[in-house]
Structures are given as C-alpha cells and as structure tokens.
Amino acid sequence: MNVLNGIITEIRSNEGISLVKxxxxxxxxxxxxxxxxETVNYLVKDNVVQxxxxxxxxxxxxxxxxxxxxxxxxxxxxxxxxxxxxxSQINLVIQDSDQSIQSIITTxxxxxxxxxxxxxxxALIKTNEVSLSAHD
Amino acid sequence: xxxxxxxxxxxxxxxxxxLAISLTIEKGxxxxxxxxxxxxxxxxxxxLSGLTDAEKVNIKVGESIWDDSxxxxxxxxxxxxxxxxxxxFALFPNLTVKENLEFALxxxxxxxxxxxxIDLMELQSLQxxxxxxxxxxxxxxxxxxxxxxxxxxxxxxxxPLSALDDDMRFKLQDYILxxxxxxxxxxxxxxxxxxxxxxxxxxxxxxxxxxxIKEGTPATVFSEQKISSKFQLTxxxxxxxxxxxxxxxxxxxxxxxxxVIATEEDAKExxxxxxxxxxxxxxxxxxxxxx
Amino acid sequence: MINLxxxxxxxxxxxxxxxxxxxxxxxxxxxxxxxxxRLKAVVEALISLPLVLPPSVLGFxxxxxxxxxxxxxxxxSDYFDVRLVFTFQGLIVASVLYSLPFMVNPILSGLKNLxxxxxxxxxTLGKSRLTTLTxxxxxxxxxxxxxxxxMTFAHTLGEFGVVLxxxxxxxxETKVVSIxxxxxxxxxxxxxxxxxxxxxxxxxFSILLVVHxxxxxxxxxxxx
Numbered sequence: 001m002n003v004l005n006g007i008i009t010e011i012r013s014n015e016g017i018s019l020v021k022x023x024x025x026x027x028x029x030x031x032x033x034x035x036x037x038e039t040v041n042y043l044v045k046d047n048v049v050q051x052x053x054x055x056x057x058x059x060x061x062x063x064x065x066x067x068x069x070x071x072x073x074x075x076x077x078x079x080x081x082x083x084x085x086x087x088s089q090i091n092l093v094i095q096d097s098d099q100s101i102q103s104i105i106t107t108x109x110x111x112x113x114x115x116x117x118x119x120x121x122x123a124l125i126k127t128n129e130v131s132l133s134a135h136d
Numbered sequence: 137x138x139x140x141x142x143x144x145x146x147x148x149x150x151x152x153x154x155l156a157i158s159l160t161i162e163k164g165x166x167x168x169x170x171x172x173x174x175x176x177x178x179x180x181x182x183x184l185s186g187l188t189d190a191e192k193v194n195i196k197v198g199e200s201i202w203d204d205s206x207x208x209x210x211x212x213x214x215x216x217x218x219x220x221x222x223x224x225f226a227l228f229p230n231l232t233v234k235e236n237l238e239f240a241l242x243x244x245x246x247x248x249x250x251x252x253x254i255d256l257m258e259l260q261s262l263q264x265x266x267x268x269x270x271x272x273x274x275x276x277x278x279x280x281x282x283x284x285x286x287x288x289x290x291x292x293x294x295x296p297l298s299a300l301d302d303d304m305r306f307k308l309q310d311y312i313l314x315x316x317x318x319x320x321x322x323x324x325x326x327x328x329x330x331x332x333x334x335x336x337x338x339x340x341x342x343x344x345x346x347x348x349i350k351e352g353t354p355a356t357v358f359s360e361q362k363i364s365s366k367f368q369l370t371x372x373x374x375x376x377x378x379x380x381x382x383x384x385x386x387x388x389x390x391x392x393x394x395x396v397i398a399t400e401e402d403a404k405e406x407x408x409x410x411x412x413x414x415x416x417x418x419x420x421x422x423x424x425x426x427x
Numbered sequence: 428m429i430n431l432x433x434x435x436x437x438x439x440x441x442x443x444x445x446x447x448x449x450x451x452x453x454x455x456x457x458x459x460x461x462x463x464x465r466l467k468a469v470v471e472a473l474i475s476l477p478l479v480l481p482p483s484v485l486g487f488x489x490x491x492x493x494x495x496x497x498x499x500x501x502x503x504s505d506y507f508d509v510r511l512v513f514t515f516q517g518l519i520v521a522s523v524l525y526s527l528p529f530m531v532n533p534i535l536s537g538l539k540n541l542x543x544x545x546x547x548x549x550x551t552l553g554k555s556r557l558t559t560l561t562x563x564x565x566x567x568x569x570x571x572x573x574x575x576x577x578m579t580f581a582h583t584l585g586e587f588g589v590v591l592x593x594x595x596x597x598x599x600e601t602k603v604v605s606i607x608x609x610x611x612x613x614x615x616x617x618x619x620x621x622x623x624x625x626x627x628x629x630x631x632f633s634i635l636l637v638v639h640x641x642x643x644x645x646x647x648x649x650x651x
Contacts (some may be wrong), residue, residue, distance in 0.1 A: 034364075131417060222548060
C-alpha cells in the first residue's frame, strides 16, 4: 500500500462526485471520490490528508512524454527491482524528493521494458485508483 | 431505559485499573460491548446483574432503582429481572436439559414457557440429556433458553459464542436475534467479533482500560469515514501466504472470505486474527446478477 | 467367646458422630467457602488441628474442660444435668471435634472445585442461597459428601487416645473396640484381641476400598 501525506489544494464537486487535487511535496495528485465537502468534513482546502493507492495500480512508462488520459504521471527513478517468476516489485523514488512508492507489474512487462536500476520512468496512476484518508 | 453509572477499582495483572462508566440504554436495544480483554467488559455485566459490587454505583431500570450506593440501595441478584448467559455456560450438571430450564421457574409459574423455549431453541431431542453429553453449541442453546425462562427484561450475554466454530456461531446468532425480538428484551452482549456486532447489535460500546472510548451504531463506530473508499468490509485476517513477490491475505467477513494482495512490507505488519478494514474504490467492483 | 458390646458401642458412636458432623459440616463448609471473614484462616486451622495433634492432647483438654470441677463442666452439670466425663455423651462430643476435619475438608474442597458460575447462575435464576445449596451445590458434590461420610465413620471407628482420656473404659458406656483390644492385650488375651483387631481391620479396609472404587469412577465426570 502506497501512503503519502498531502495538502488539499483544489476541490471540484458535482452531483456527489468530487475531483480533489492533493499536493505531496513536488507532485500534485488527482483523486476522484464519491463524496463532497457537504458529506464529509475532511474535504476542505488546505487540509492534510493521506493519499493511498495500491502498488498493483501503478503503471510504469519509459517514454516520458505520453499523450494519455491518466492524470497522475509521476516522474520517478527506479531505486531497486525485485523480480519474481510472475510478478515484480519496483521500488521508485519520486523525482526531486525522497518519497518512495512501489509498483507491482508482471515480470514480462518488466523485461519487455528492460527496466533497470536508476532508470528514469513515469509512474502512472488513474485518478479513480487514488483513495484519500482523513489524517489521524 | 436503563441508566448505569459505576465506578470500581479493578485488580488486573498490570495493577489497579479504575473502571468508570456512564451508560444509557434504550429499552429494546441490542447493545454490544467490544474491547480488549481486561478492559472491564464482564465486570459491567456483573455489576448490572448484582453479582459484583462496585465502590460507587447507580443503576436505574425503568422506574425502579437497582443500585444506589449513596442511599445504600442494592437489589439482590435474585430480584433483578435479568437473564445471564455465562461464558462457560454454567449448566447444572446434575440436571437434565429440561430440568435445567424448569429450575428457573418460580413456584407458581406454568411450565408452558419451558415447552415453548424447548420448541423455539429446537431442544426437543435433547431435553432428557445431561449437559455433559451435549456439544458446545447445544449447551449454549440450553444456557440461552434457561436465561429466558423467567422472561427477564434484560438479557446479558458474556461472550456467548467465543467457544464455537463459525457454522455454529452463525446459527446461534440467529437464535439470539430471534429471542431478542420475540421476548422484547434489552440485550447486552460482549463480543470480539466485529462481523457479529454488525449482524446483531443496534449500538456498540467500545471499552478500553475501564473507559468507554466510543459509542454509537456499529457502522459509525467501526467504519467511521476513515477512508474515502466506498467498497468496504470489516473482517479478520485468517491467513497470510507468500505468493511470488507478493503476499495473499485472506480475510473472513461474515459468511465470506475475501483475498487481498499485499506487498512484503505490508504483510509484515499483519498478523492472523487481526481485525481489519478492507477498502477499495467504488470504481473497481463489478456487479453480476445472480438469478 | 468375645463380648460383642464394644463392637455395637463403636458402631453406635461412629454412626451418631457421622450424622452430627454431616449436619454441622455442610453449613460450616459453605461458610468457609464463600465468606469473606478475615479470620477465616484461624477457623480453618482450628478445624484441621486434630489431624496433627496427638489425640491424647485433645483428650486431655477435653477432660479438663468437661470435668465438673471446672467452669464449663460445672455449668453443664448444674444447668443441664449433663456429665461429659466418662460418659457416652462425652465420647460423642469428643469424637465430633476429633473427626471434624475428616468431614469438613472433603466437603469444602468439593465446594471450592465447583465453578463459581454454577452458584451465580442459580442466583440469576432467582434462587435463594438455601435452594442453590440443596438443589445445585450439594448434588454436584455428592462424591465429596460420600467421602466425608465414610472417612468420618472410619476415623471414628479407629480412635483411641481421645476416647481413653475422655471416656475411660466403662463397659456398655465408653468401652469401644480399640479400648477393648488394649485391655485384652494387657490381660494377655491375645486371641480375643486378635478377633477384635481383625474385625476392625477388615471393616475399615472394606469401607476405604469402596470409597476409592467410587472416587476413581467419579473422577471421570467433569463439571459443566
């Protein structure tokens, strides 16, 4: 489970759904939640929240300039790799910060992309895969 | 309406622990008491039933006062309208199932209620057996039936299902619910199972080191808006197995077992038996119509 | 041929002592088990004293106490016309005191071994202490009661020192089997002593055998 702390910078709501921007160090995450500032009290601008997303939802791209719908495109460096038979775990460090996140992708994909330590990659996370949690 | 105010110094393995609680329960409610062992859960039931004294205690049930330590009022156990189901059943070994139930009758009571409860709890075939010949679940049914014979206002259950396997638990939960509703009881039950609390209770009290730290409906107490994810369930970790570079964590929740992938780092934090919240975004699950 | 009187007297003494002790020990054990009285340990120690004290010590004190020349004996003699020295009544009182632990201890340990929830469950079902004792507690310690009865009876059969001190050896009044054996030996009637001793030996052995057979069986029933 990837957990980062961030500050809410923007909230746009419509009919029960909110698009929330949360800044964590150098990167601003987008998250979509089925809540609005009216239904929960943590959705307030400048509030500190936790950004949570599953390793298995983190896509890796080697091409750093993508025309793609995914909103969260985080420039990272590969710190280490742990290859299994089917799956591999990739430990990433977000560029210009010391925050680390993990990605789990198939070992096939890992080999096709020829991922190695210190490669510069993009970590891609769909907006609807990012959960928010009130900081406690 | 039941009002309980109590203060008692508990002697625990880690020294003295003051139990100080104040509690109001509406008539007809099903209240679960949840908390670590040694938090004072059983003591609350024992004080309410009059089995244990407290330094300061004030108990009012409807219009009658059961305890008022200032005015030196203390209604004896026998006079309190309660049914108590003990953790280890406490069936009388010298009496048969039917005699255990009949023992609870007062002199002029009709035996009808005993027959009714034997039918309701499906004890017909066991009624002439002695307790030592019964299984855990059967004993528990007898203990439950016996506690109802006097038609008490309040039913107190001290971890009634902790010794039973899952199948038996689910069945007995249904019996408890049936009895609670049929006899319009106010029920207080100690339970360690969040799934069980969700299934049975209207209210839950979380006790920690002699204090009530949370109170409310099970939904608000256990799945308070902690996380924005809308697909949530609470359960207990039943296994953690390594699979390739990840771990598969099995979680049992109610009648279901779900599996969740975890990284090695996360899996290290988990242990079997831990109560957990499983959450996923509302965007992922797929719905398939069954019929 | 031996005189049968000492045998009847012994049986009568053991029977009466056992009945009295059963009646006295049930409430006493119940009190010892559940009371929070601070000096309970003192009472327990006093009850167990005959287990370790030489019977002659107890007999000596009782003889002094019962003697009409002393306050207690005089009181009994003046107000109730009861004399306890060298009488059968005196033997009964002495035997009751001497065999007390043999009845109290089994009943007490039986009560202590019962799960406390049994008594509490009965209370929550609206039953009084007395009903709980007679309908629930006692039936569930029947093995302990049986042990107490048999042990008391057997122990009273075999007492000597106390009887000799308090009762002396008055035929048909205080001359029990153990005293009779002593006297037969003193007057060199080994044959008669042998018969008395043999009867006592066989009788005591058989009742103890019965106790152990029954206890071994009942140990397998656990309580619920």
